[in-house]
Amino acid sequence: MEPRSAAEVGKDFPYTARTTCYIEVHEDGTVTHGDDRAAYERAVAGKSRLFAVWPGEWSSHLFVIDDLDEYAKAHGIKHDEERTGLKEHVHDVRWKPDPYANDSPRSPYISVDLTLDCGCEVHDRRAFAAQMKEQRGWDMATSGGWSISGAPGARKTYSLRVRRKSLTS
Numbered sequence: 452m453e454p455r456s457a458a459e460v461g462k463d464f465p466y467t468a469r470t471t472c473y474i475e476v477h478e479d480g481t482v483t484h485g486d487d488r489a490a491y492e493r494a495v496a497g498k499s500r501l502f503a504v505w506p507g508e509w510s511s512h513l514f515v516i517d518d519l520d521e522y523a524k525a526h527g528i529k530h531d532e533e534r535t536g537l538k539e540h541v542h543d544v545r546w547k548p549d550p551y552a553n554d555s556p557r558s559p560y561i562s563v564d565l566t567l568d569c570g571c572e573v574h575d576r577r578a579f580a581a582q583m584k585e586q587r588g589w590d591m592a593t594s595g596g597w598s599i600s601g602a603p604g605a606r607k608t609y610s611l612r613v614r615r616k617s618l619t620s
């Protein structure tokens with residue numbers, strides 16, 4: 452079976468779909484599974500080749516991962532402004548505790564309303580949480596509910612949950 456090109460599929464390629472399964476073929480012919488950072492680094496170094504099986508409704512297709520940059524962005528190994536809505540800079544953040552939240556005082560998390568005055572938008576909460584951890588030391592919840600509000604064209608307000616003890620700035 453001749454593999455198809457993932458690069459040709461472009462951004463629609465389901466890099467992070469749960470059903471996409473990755474195969475790594477090493478220099479010595481060994482075949483392993485997985486899509487971790489180490490696999491990416493080996494592929495970039497030319498020490499292995501990455502393939503993906505994209506299961507279709509009737510048959511599965513084998514793809515060669517020939518756009519490693521796109522692969523890395525999809526997996527969060529490389530930052531992607533387009534996917535995440537977030538620039539790689541120190542965000543201009545305005546936040547306050549959500550006055551309507553019903554957080555128990557014993558809850559380790561507190562709800563905050565947050566606006567990004569730098570113009571970034573949060574399309575990917577996990578990526579934003581990683582940036583806020585780095586920039587302000589926040590431990591932001593990346594599971595459970597969050598919400599986005601705001602008029603079209605206006606700055607959006609994000610309702611997010613942050614570990615109380617980490618909210619120092």
Ligand SMILES: [Zn+2]
Nearest residue numbers: 538542569571
């Ligand atoms: Zn920003």
